[in-house]
Amino acid sequence: MAIPFSYNVRSVIGRPWATLATAVGIGMVVAILVLALALANGFQAALVETGSPSNVIVMRKGADSELSSGVSREGANIIRALPDVAAGADGRPLVSPEVLVLINQERQNGRGTSNVTIRGVDREGLTLRDRVRIVAGRDISPGAAEVIIGKRIADRFEGFRLGDRVRLNQRDFTVVGHFTAGGSGFESEVWGDNAVLMPVLRGDVFQSVTFRMKDPTRFAAIKQQLEADPRLGVQLKRESEYYADLAGTLATTMRVAGLFIVIIMAVGAIFAAMNTMFASIGSRSREIATMLTLGFGPGAIMLAFLVESILIAFAGGVIGCLLALPINGTATSTTNFSTFSEIAFAFQITPMILGIGIVFALGLGVVGGILPAWKASRQPLAAAMRAM
């Protein structure tokens, strides 16, 4: 009882300019949607994958991030002696007390300055973050005034090439290597030996202590025990949870802003799609009247035009995804205001995001097409016949 699909397909193709323009218009909206979601996704991925659920990060009670936290040497020692702490291959406890500061560094291409995180780690620090790999140069020699730079920021800032020197409070640190860390936020940091960095930067206080749990399921018990200890005055979080929280605000802001723009664009696209469909239907009133004459019902007419609108929108969705794909993997960076430091991340498009884009396009097709399709189905037969 339905009007043949080939009729719809060929009618759409038969009006190439209008179809193309509308599809491109819808495509742009879909592309922006996909990219906005990919941006938030990439950002979140960078931060979320930063921590491991088997690691615990200890900070001062009340601090909202490592930056405003402080843990004393005594506190670090107490933690090191805990039975719950896992031991490394060499038998030493896997504990890394760390200092964290920000330095203001010049971006490349004269695009101003931004804050970059410097983290002082113990030997165990590298083992604790098991996705860290040196990809250029070498690791730091213990006790040396050397630093390694995360790959993501190595190319974005001045003075981070191998052999360059970073000056911190009258001491020069040589850049001896670049590292990756599975795409996580650590790739936007500068790492150095704690023993050398601490006296230069912060004196006697660490910002945090990170350790690996022997039995990750005991986290709740460990947390309760340590947080109640009056000598320490600390709060505990799973490392993965800590970084997920940091990502939260900015990722949400990105998604909200992206969605806002997309919705406005979608409204414009819907008007445009409606316009195209009205025009298309207007020029085909004789065809519609003929169909009605032959005995096709208004329902079939409405469905047919709705299908056409959806076809155009689908084409637009595909165009949009194709437009967005080349941007996948492009790195960008911004300041994460939760940590006040620069975080570099990349657009990350997933099949799910592409799927959302297509579904969104189809939605646009339905919303834009429904009114014109309904109007087409209400076309009074006799009136059209008389015009013939």
Place this chain on the structure above:
Amino acid sequence: MELLSLVWTNLMRNKVRTVLTTLSVFVALFLFCLLHGVTDTLTESTKVGSERRLVTRNKLSLVFPLPMSHLEKIRAVPGVSALTWSNWFGGEDPVNPREFYAKFAVDSKTYFPLYASDMEIVAASPAPEGTPVPPGVPANLAAYMNERTACVVGEGLLKKMGWKLGQTIRVNGTIYPGSWAYTIRGVYRPKVKAMDAETMFFHWDYLYENTNRNAMVGIYQFALSDPTQAAAVGKRIDDLFENSAYATHTETERAFQAGFVSMFGNIPFVIMVIGLAVAFSIFLVAAVTMMMAIRERTPEFAVLKTLGFADGSLFFMVLAEASAITLTGGIAGSLLAKFLLEKSGLGLPGFSVMFVHWETVLLGIGVAALMGAFSGLLPAWQASRLKIVDALRKVG
């Protein structure tokens, strides 16, 4: 003038199409100007800071403090006048931790005189008659000056948090742990664009005493006795501390604030690109629609020509039609964007006030006019060059 009424009749003939096309243009331009407004605000904020005041911070980054011992040394540098300092407190509101606002511990007796030109105290708790205030401090801050735990808040902040003058507020310290209490003794209103209305200021001494005298200075701020000497004075100060444990970096307040904007990275650029993509795509559809609409009317143009209308007037008519649609949508969209962004609560994090320059609105309207011309030009030219005979043949 009959021509214009013809244009109007034609536009009204297919109301749906005219309205939809105008709406498309409206939305496109609205978004275009909105996004441009974001970029405008960001660039604007790099230009509004004072160039007569300088800021000295730790050379490594803002995260590192400066010692009190720098105070007298900086004061002694020639060219420095009216020196003060402040410290970023951090902290969270215990009731709404997500509702963030800036809090500074300042040396009140020197801070408020230095910034008197930037803010005006519009409300203050009363103090006993004749209570003295330090020179340069607004007289109505007498109560504030004499209370250790008092604070001054921006009127925007007061409204946003639902506070009242005289109320005691609490803050959970993050950098300086503990529960801190403040009493609101003054409300300020910014007098310049560089200042916002959502900051809280309190006494440096309160912070100093409650941190076992360990709190250090965040930044030093001062005015220049000779405004043309900014670079020279800055260099003098930085050279002074170059080899100390706390090297400094001195720059104008404008440069300092611009530094924050540069933290956004190339986001402004991305926004611009999106704005252009948006405008382009929707215009494309509007343009094609208009072109198709006009092409359908070829027979009518032939008839008009038979009646004696000149080629030129047909050209004008078609162009007028296309332009009417795009200009209506364009002007409305641009103006709405300006109005919405500036008057409503929408905003970027950290920017309580947004701007859309008039130049942007004009740009938007210009783009709309251009689009009208572009989509009307080809059909207009075709309409005017039409040979009556050819066109009429299509009618039958």
Place this chain on the structure above:
Amino acid sequence: MAQIEVQNVRKVYRRDQFEVPVLDGLTLSVEEGDFIALMGPSGSGKTTLLNLIGGIDQPTSGSITVDGVNTAALKTRELAKWRSRHVGFIFQLYNLMPVLTAEQNVALPLLLVKGMKAKERRERARLALDIVGLGERLDHYPRQLSGGQEQRVAIARAIVTDPTLILADEPTGDLDRSAAGEILSLLEKLNSEFKKTIVMVTHDPHAAEKAHRMVHLEKGVLSANGG
């Protein structure tokens, strides 16, 4: 009873606030197998009468009975169904779907027949096209056919569901003499060989000659009955 019984039919159109009476108490009978030419000046209501007979429109008052069914009383949905089974239409401007091939155009009405498979639709369409002499043009699009060929495809479409009644509105109006002649011969064949009842609106005296009788309309009523 005649196949078509038009009884005292009035049709009034509303244009904005004006009422335009087009048919004013018209009565007409058509026997099965008849071939009638409806003639008259512009605005006399011939096309309107055709539309009423064919169930495209319904009268303001009066009755129209075709094959025993009073179409004036049917609801729109039932009317559509009735049309698809009992009537075949032929128009002056052919009204083929430009994006479908000849075969697909002809098969279109068959989509409304419940339970017919694609294979059978194809066979019937081909058969219809053979009858009109266009068996080799199955895959052509309307733009690839001449005016006369297009009209023949339209005729094939009109007969593919094997209706007893064919209604033609100025079928030769847009054709040159020789093409018109072919179409008229075809209509004659459908009437004499296949026993289809044909009601044809026309201006063309040559076309009218092919009919068995002529009916004249003037200002909404029958004027004289031709021989």
